[in-house]
Amino acid sequence: MAYRPDIDGLRAVSVILVVGFHTFPEVFRGGYIGVDIFFVISGCLITSIIWLDLNFNKFNIINFYSKRIVRIFPALLAVLIFCLIFGWYLLLPNEYELLGRHIAAGSGFLSNIIYLNEVGYFDINSAMKPLLHLWSLGVEEQFYIFWPILLIIVWHRRWKWLLVIIFLVVGSFLLNIYYSFANPSFDFYSPLTRLWELLIGAFIGVWNQKNGGFLSFPRLERRIGVKFFENYQNFVISFFTLIGIFLMTLSVLYLTGDTRYPSWYALMPVLGAAFLLVLPKNSAGSKVLSHKGLVFLGKISYPLYLWHWPLLCFFRIVKGDQLGAGIKCIIIFASISLAYITYKLVEIPIQKNNQTGKTATLLLVAMTLVGSLGFYVAFEKGLINRPAIRDIVEMESALLSPQHFIKSDGSCDNTLQQPTLFPNVCIKNSNSPKIMIAGDSHAIALFGGIRNGKINESAVLYAGNGCLPLLNYVIQDNLVSRSWCLDYAANVLNTIDKMPSVEKVYLSTRGPVYFSGEGYGIEGKNKLSISRVNGNDNLSQEERFYLGYSSFIKQLIAKKIKVILITEIPELGEEPKNCIAKRPIFFFKKEASSCVQNKQDVLARKAKYFEIIERIKADNPDLDVYHGMNTFCDDISCYGKGSDGLWYWDDDHLSLVGSTKLLNDVLYKKSK
Known part of the structure; x- marks a missing residue:
């Protein structure tokens, strides 16, 4: 699949909204929709890659998972190791125990399941959970596990791919509506109720591969003529651009942290992202998203997403009260800096390594070790014998x-x-x-x-x-x-x-x-x-x-x-x-x-x-x-x-x- 800078631009919009919501929620009231935009993008890109390989009869599921590991593990390992080390010196026993549990869950991409089980009367303030944001990574990785297998079955049995996606989208969306009332926490964290968002992107990805672009309709072009088709296409592109921007802007301004979400409301950012994602690369909207500044942020969006929340949480934990605007701006700058360093010195060198299989194996071993360390920290109740906190524990059980x-x-x-x-x-x-x-x-x-x-x-x-x-x-x-x-x-x-x-x-x-x-x-x-x-x-x-x-x-x-x-x-x-x-x-x-x-x-x-x-x-x-x-x-x-x-x-x-x-x-x- 050819590189599209506008998709990196859309990633940048996503991470700006999420970071904005976490730092200045009074301004970015509905900024959490950035995660939903990420889901649509991920569904589109992953499905496009798989479908293209299936088309050329060269899809290998082991190779697919190896590439996913090489793409996802390096930055995540850096953040998890940082949290382990920083927590050792910073956190009190109950805090470090909880962090260890979340590191173990994050290393196995089960964070969304763990956080769902933690929701309840005894749940601590989410702002004090440095790895809470990994819930979305858990949803994505769980999607990556089952979706390639289903696509292989659809391809080889020649099922109607469109009907399969529509069936899954409708089923997942209906579950989302039901659980938004029956169990809002399950609705938020479950891959079953979030699946439809990824599959909206998957639909775009398959359509693009089969038709050479979402707005490419060869039969319609032959029927009405090139000139009329170009006018029709330009109108649709403008309409999609305006609707996409409108829906995403409305989501940010209208939705709040108190909104029952995702429910029906997630349709706004998901469809908004979808409308922008289908724009051809020569359209005005695509060119705006391809701006160098947005593309830069898009390239580091994954490590930036990983870094910003732990930094915010650790600062809140240490300071003991709300953070001022100045400190928040410093944290944003530090997050961008760490994200760029991670991208340049960790992600790129590892991804350029030609030995994908061997690299993936080493990364898998490293992730297993880090997850095991997290489990050990949790099992040992936050390592209460750490020298830095031993005297504190003796005073305050x-x-x-x-x-x-x-x-x-x-x-x-x-x-x-x-x-x-x-x-x-x-x-x-x-x-x-x-x-x-x-x-x-x-x-x-x-x-x-x-x-x-x-x-x-x-x-x-x-x-x-x-x-x-x-x-x-x-x-x-x-x-x-x-x-x-x-x-x-x-x-x-x-x-x-x-x-x-x-x-x-x-x-x-x-x-x-x-x-x-x-x-x-x-x-x-x-x-x-x-x-x-x-x-x-x-x-x-x-x-x-x-x-x-x-x-x-x-x-x-x-x-x-x-x-x-x-x-x-x-x-x-x-x-x-x-x-x-x-x-x-x-x-x-x-x-x-x-x-x-x-x-x-x-x-x-x-x-x-x-x-x-x-x-x-x-x-x-x-x-x-x-x-x-x-x-x-x-x-x-x-x-x-x-x-x-x-x-x-x-x-x-x-x-x-x-x-x-x-x-x-x-x-x-x-x-x-």
């Missing part, structure tokens, strides 16, 4: 991966006669538990002190991540009901029936975040809401919270169970690692946060929540209420740490130290 972030261990299966599947969690430490801890992920965090033996109680945990124990109501995320929450309250009641030894139930959940539409501090706004399971009662979110919770507690008490409601602890509003003065290295002089909040401010933002709790208490006189603030606040302030260490492991979940502290107060001091 909360900086390790949370020991209470757990899934069911099978201990409840025989009693319940079925497994409890994540995001729901059931664990018991005794065949005859005396107490139950129930609720959302705050209940899981609270159970940490018992599970780790800090508190000696026979207990069972039955929790639902992101679920409230509501009767007749369910938690929704972006107007989609969390399926695992639908029967959560009923499952808690059923578990109590099957564990008659339980005498007390301690309820621990978040509060206002479910009905107010926003969290505190770094959480910002959310898309959580409470909906009636059947129909709509036209009640406010607060009223649904009250009715669902109170009804559930009433049924618990009716079982002659003592119920203790632990009100929401004060959210920290920031990462607890900001509360320590030490980090392996600092690029910025920054005082540690005091992790102290004014108690009156906490009470003010939870005022509506406490009013609801009082109504629930009035409905259920036998209910005991323990205010979580009593453990972490005095008369003036609320605290995130004490002489025993950090009490939180993220902005609102308790650490092992914090859970032990709260359990001691709730179980033994019994103050209200």
Whole structure:
């Protein structure tokens, strides 16, 4: 396939949009569509190469994969090795452990699958994941694995290639629409729901190979004459150019980070890219895209995409707060510089090597080694014995991966006669538990002190991540009901029936975040809401919270169970690692946060929540209420740490130290 500088120009547009969105999202509001443009380009180029080789009967799948390795691995290896080394000196144990897991996933092009499985209540801020952007590389490489094989089958069996592509595009697009409502995270990360974007490019690639260009219609030219055909063609070229520019511009200006994406909205950038991709090389649009500056950025677009996000993340992690415009510009310049160096000194020398097979083998071995190192870092919990962080870990155990972030261990299966599947969690430490801890992920965090033996109680945990124990109501995320929450309250009641030894139930959940539409501090706004399971009662979110919770507690008490409601602890509003003065290295002089909040401010933002709790208490006189603030606040302030260490492991979940502290107060001091 002949080199097309305009495609490099379109690559440049893609990477400009992505980098712009990641650095200045207030300007490049929908800049993430750059990834969709990359998908269309990749689908077109790869399919063109394969189809051309099939045409000349010289396609070799081993050779194809070898060339892909030589093209993709060098820059990726450079970035992964950089992250491993930089993380060693920079990151705290829990951060380095997560990075190791992501390096292992990135080396196997499974990042999109890993990130999909990490999405949830305990997921950390995406801005703190240096390799998050590799999800798109995972989608592309998964496409490269199956697509050549399918094309070989289509070619040799002489299937109608157009019908095959249309069938796959329609199927993938319909899956995308369905999952945009049923499971938005799956829709975003899954290769099945992104396949149609790559296949739009594949359609262009095959058409070009079969017809000598997308806008080449020999039969039409013969039928209407050369002159009329040229006029028709010029009109179509102008139309395609304007529509392509319009759709891509509209995407950037109209879409935002809150848009349910990809869904229908991805049609805009995908079709916009497709319209520009089919332009002949002598058209005005193609000439603009062939500008030297754009072509230069297009040639380094792949390493630039790889470098910019880790640099942004590492700077955010070290600085501990938002980056200013000046630092962002420095990062962009550094990313372009590193991308050019990678392109010149790594990519070109390796790709010019004539021994493709041998080079690919060596690169594959190198990638396996790097992936293994990443796995080892994750397995060893972020290498807590690194000299640079050993003393920090000794002071702050909360900086390790949370020991209470757990899934069911099978201990409840025989009693319940079925497994409890994540995001729901059931664990018991005794065949005859005396107490139950129930609720959302705050209940899981609270159970940490018992599970780790800090508190000696026979207990069972039955929790639902992101679920409230509501009767007749369910938690929704972006107007989609969390399926695992639908029967959560009923499952808690059923578990109590099957564990008659339980005498007390301690309820621990978040509060206002479910009905107010926003969290505190770094959480910002959310898309959580409470909906009636059947129909709509036209009640406010607060009223649904009250009715669902109170009804559930009433049924618990009716079982002659003592119920203790632990009100929401004060959210920290920031990462607890900001509360320590030490980090392996600092690029910025920054005082540690005091992790102290004014108690009156906490009470003010939870005022509506406490009013609801009082109504629930009035409905259920036998209910005991323990205010979580009593453990972490005095008369003036609320605290995130004490002489025993950090009490939180993220902005609102308790650490092992914090859970032990709260359990001691709730179980033994019994103050209200």
